[in-house]
Amino acid sequence: MNPDPLGFIFLDAAIINNFVLAAFLGICPFLGVSAKLKTAVPMGFAVIFVMTVAAVCTYAVNQLLVYLDVPYLRIIAYIAVIASTVQLVEMVIKRFSETLFRALGIFLPLITTNCAIMGMALFATAREYGFMQTVVYGLGAGVGFMLALVLMAGLREQLELSDVPSIARGAALTLLIAGILSMAFMGFAGLGS
Amino acid sequence: MSQNSLVMELRSPPHVRQALTTPVIMANVVYAMLPICAFAVFSYGASALLLLMTCTAACVLTEHVIAKASGNPTPIGDYSAAVTGILLALTLPPGFPLWMGALGGVVSIVLGKTLFGGLGCNVFNPALVGRAFLQASFPVAITTWTPPYMDGRFVQGIPSSFTLPFLEPISVVQFVEDSGIDGFTGATPLAAQLFEQQPTSLADLFFGTTAGSLGETSALIILICGIYLAARGMMNWRIPAAIFASIFLVGGFFYTLNPDVNPNPFFMLLSGGLMLGAVFMASDLVASPTSPFGMWVYGVLIGAVTYIIRMYGGLPEGIMYAILLANAASPLIDQLTQPRTYGSRLRSKAA
Numbered sequence: 001m002n003p004d005p006l007g008f009i010f011l012d013a014a015i016i017n018n019f020v021l022a023a024f025l026g027i028c029p030f031l032g033v034s035a036k037l038k039t040a041v042p043m044g045f046a047v048i049f050v051m052t053v054a055a056v057c058t059y060a061v062n063q064l065l066v067y068l069d070v071p072y073l074r075i076i077a078y079i080a081v082i083a084s085t086v087q088l089v090e091m092v093i094k095r096f097s098e099t100l101f102r103a104l105g106i107f108l109p110l111i112t113t114n115c116a117i118m119g120m121a122l123f124a125t126a127r128e129y130g131f132m133q134t135v136v137y138g139l140g141a142g143v144g145f146m147l148a149l150v151l152m153a154g155l156r157e158q159l160e161l162s163d164v165p166s167i168a169r170g171a172a173l174t175l176l177i178a179g180i181l182s183m184a185f186m187g188f189a190g191l192g193s
Numbered sequence: 194m195s196q197n198s199l200v201m202e203l204r205s206p207p208h209v210r211q212a213l214t215t216p217v218i219m220a221n222v223v224y225a226m227l228p229i230c231a232f233a234v235f236s237y238g239a240s241a242l243l244l245l246m247t248c249t250a251a252c253v254l255t256e257h258v259i260a261k262a263s264g265n266p267t268p269i270g271d272y273s274a275a276v277t278g279i280l281l282a283l284t285l286p287p288g289f290p291l292w293m294g295a296l297g298g299v300v301s302i303v304l305g306k307t308l309f310g311g312l313g314c315n316v317f318n319p320a321l322v323g324r325a326f327l328q329a330s331f332p333v334a335i336t337t338w339t340p341p342y343m344d345g346r347f348v349q350g351i352p353s354s355f356t357l358p359f360l361e362p363i364s365v366v367q368f369v370e371d372s373g374i375d376g377f378t379g380a381t382p383l384a385a386q387l388f389e390q391q392p393t394s395l396a397d398l399f400f401g402t403t404a405g406s407l408g409e410t411s412a413l414i415i416l417i418c419g420i421y422l423a424a425r426g427m428m429n430w431r432i433p434a435a436i437f438a439s440i441f442l443v444g445g446f447f448y449t450l451n452p453d454v455n456p457n458p459f460f461m462l463l464s465g466g467l468m469l470g471a472v473f474m475a476s477d478l479v480a481s482p483t484s485p486f487g488m489w490v491y492g493v494l495i496g497a498v499t500y501i502i503r504m505y506g507g508l509p510e511g512i513m514y515a516i517l518l519a520n521a522a523s524p525l526i527d528q529l530t531q532p533r534t535y536g537s538r539l540r541s542k543a544a
Contacts, residue, residue: 037528154524155316162314165263165307176308180317181521183325187498187514190507 002128006136008192009129013140016192017087019116020148021178021185026116030149031174033107040153043147046107048139051091051120054082055138058121079113080123086112116145151181204225218427219272225418226279226473232414233407237287237339238346240354241407245282247291247389251298252278259307272310277301280320280473283408283512284466285327288339288351292358293331297323298497317520318477321513328513334362338381338404343372381405383465384509386456398463409466420471428476431485435492436471436499437462443500455504467499470512480520487523487530494526495519 004012019025026047033043061081065071090108094101111117120141124134155177164173235239256274260267268274277300285294301323306315328335339351353362382393383404397403401411408415422428428470444458461467474482476493482491502511 016459071326127343150525151521152304154528155521158316158524159309159314162310164310164314168308176304177316180304180322180325180517182320183329184514184517184521186325186329187508187511188506191502192505 001130002133004127004129004133006132009133010136010140010143011192013120013137014144014147015185016188016190018143018144018148018188019119019141020186021182022189023119024182025119026111026114026145027178029111029114029116030145031178034149034152034174035156037150037153037157040105040149041146041184042105043107043111044142044149045144046104047111047149048142049104049115050082050086050111050117051138051142051145052135053085054078054121055118055124055134057081057085058125059129059134061112062125074122074125075118078118082117082121083112107134116141148181152177201311213427213474215273216271219276221422221425221427222276223279225422226276226283226408228414228418229283229408229411229469230279231281232401232411233287235406236341236401236410238343238350239348240346240350241287243291243354244285244287244289244294245279248282248285248294248298249275249278251295252281252302252424255299255302256307259303269313271312274302275317277306277323280408281323281424283469283473284320284324284406286338286361286406287341288337290331290334290356290362291354292356293327293334297327300326306310307441313479315479316524317517318474318480321474321517321520323376324513325517330401337362338367339365339369340404340412341367341402345372352543381465381509382460383503386460386464387503387509392456392460393464395457395459395463398460406466406469409469412463412468415468415472420467422472428472429481429488431488432476432481432492433471435489436467436475439493439496440467440500443497447500447504461500461503465503465510466512471495471515475516475519477520480523482523482526482530484527484530484532486532487526490530491523494522 013019016022020027020030029043029047034040058078058081061077062074065074065077086108090101090104093104120138124137129137152174156174159173159177168176223435230245233245252274253269257267257269260269278301281297281301282294285297301319304326305317305319305322306312309315334353337353351365352368353365356362380389382398382405385391386439391394393403398410399412403410419428419433423433440461441458444456444461447455448458471492475492482488495512498515498518499511502508502514
């Protein structure tokens with residue numbers, strides 16, 4: 001068991017070791033879906049949702065793997081379990097709440113197999129978090145992802161009208177902003193330790 | 194009663210008054226920074242002067258060369274590159290190697306400004322982008338401090354200033370010992386307070402007799418220069434006011450909770466780069482929100498994050514990161530704090 005308090009775990013996942021800006025996981029959706037706030041916000045909620053679901057089910061699967069003494073199956077088992085659980089939950093949402101399903105839309109299946117989700121599950125296992133700790137860690141990771149995504153989307157919307165030189169247009173500018181944001185998040189390094 | 198010779202001059206309306214232009218504002222920012230530069234040179238001597246000149250020259254030259262290479266008219270006449278260069282130098286320690294300062298200037302202009310589309314499009318404060326780059330690249334050099342008021346500081350530079358590019362900076366320990374100053378710990382007041390629980394007197398912090406970055410030591414001079422800019426309407430007073438108020442209130446709250454562990458709020462206010470950052474960097478016209486309420490939110494965010502990084506982070510000072518983060522958040526703050534259009538109803542659905 002890891003002795004860290006829940007509040008610290010949340011802040012650690014969301015800000016101090018932000019998944020996108022400090023651990024560099026989940027860069028693909030971060031760059032791809034951050035052009036508009038309108039898409040960034042639902043994507044952020046979808047990530048929070050999937051992270052939390054993944055945290056719950058990988059914790060259970062890990063208990064099973066440890067019980068059966070087959071820890072080397074962890075990665076493949078996590079992939080299968082996260083993907084299938086999210087699909088299952090998506091079906092349930094579609095059946096019971098059409099509005100929520102529309103809001104999350106394409107984003108749910110899009111991020112199911114993302115490395116940020118996988119990384120969260122593996123980090124939580126490696127740090128030997130208990131059940132509540134794992135859930136809070138997943139939630140924090142999702143909130144951190146959303147924070148980075150929303151900041152990025154705001155900046156990109158602001159820069160839409162600016163006269164960016166041709167060499168820096170498009171992906172280059174996005175990566176430049178990501179780099180500066182990442183430098184800004186370096187200020188939180190070592191927080192609380 | 195003596196005869197006075199006052200003449201009343203009458204002119205017919207409309208009275209046209211020239212609006213403030215960017216070059217005028219930027220030139221005034223430069224004037225406002227000159228007393229700070231003068232005090233830095235007075236405290237730290239030749240090295241400070243060389244560092245100021247190197248950073249400014251690097252910024253202005255980079256701006257000029259890029260404009261020429263891309264076939265645009267050169268924008269260095271608007272003084273904004275000079276402002277960036279001076280600000281960058283003011284945040285660096287006095288013995289900072291000159292080549293690193295020049296590199297920081299180039300990075301400030303290229304990565305912080307030109308690639309975003311030049312002045313008016315830089316979503317981050319360019320000087321702070323350069324400073325953050327230097328902090329990440331040269332963490333030791335940027336935290337090596339030398340004491341102020343050393344003998345012979347005007348004729349002899351600090352040896353680490355003249356480090357050749359890509360070589361390890363020359364150690365200043367021997368230099369400081371040779372100059373006959375006793376008990377210099379190589380720490381700024383903020384680091385001494387946070388890591389060694391050594392308080393510094395508030396008067397020293399206010400008048401600037403402590404060690405630190407070039408421009409951060411004297412709160413008094415920075416305040417006077419800030420009041421000048423605010424009085425001329427070239428800087429919005431709300432942003433520094435919000436930062437001072439938030440760090441004072443947050444600091445005061447924790448100080449009343451536990452005065453033994455948490456420093457005095459006046460200390461938090463006067464120490465480190467808070468004053469310089471709040472007055473000259475957070476108030477960057479481009480990278481800060483435009484609505485009055487948004488400015489308060491922005492300032493409070495900077496103050497709170499600075500307090501958190503100072504008290505709980507691995508670094509003694511956090512104002513730079515706080516401003517960069519708030520710069521990143523300012524488009525969102527602007528969107529969320531749009532003032533009500535005159536005549537429209539509050540919370541109308543058409544918004």
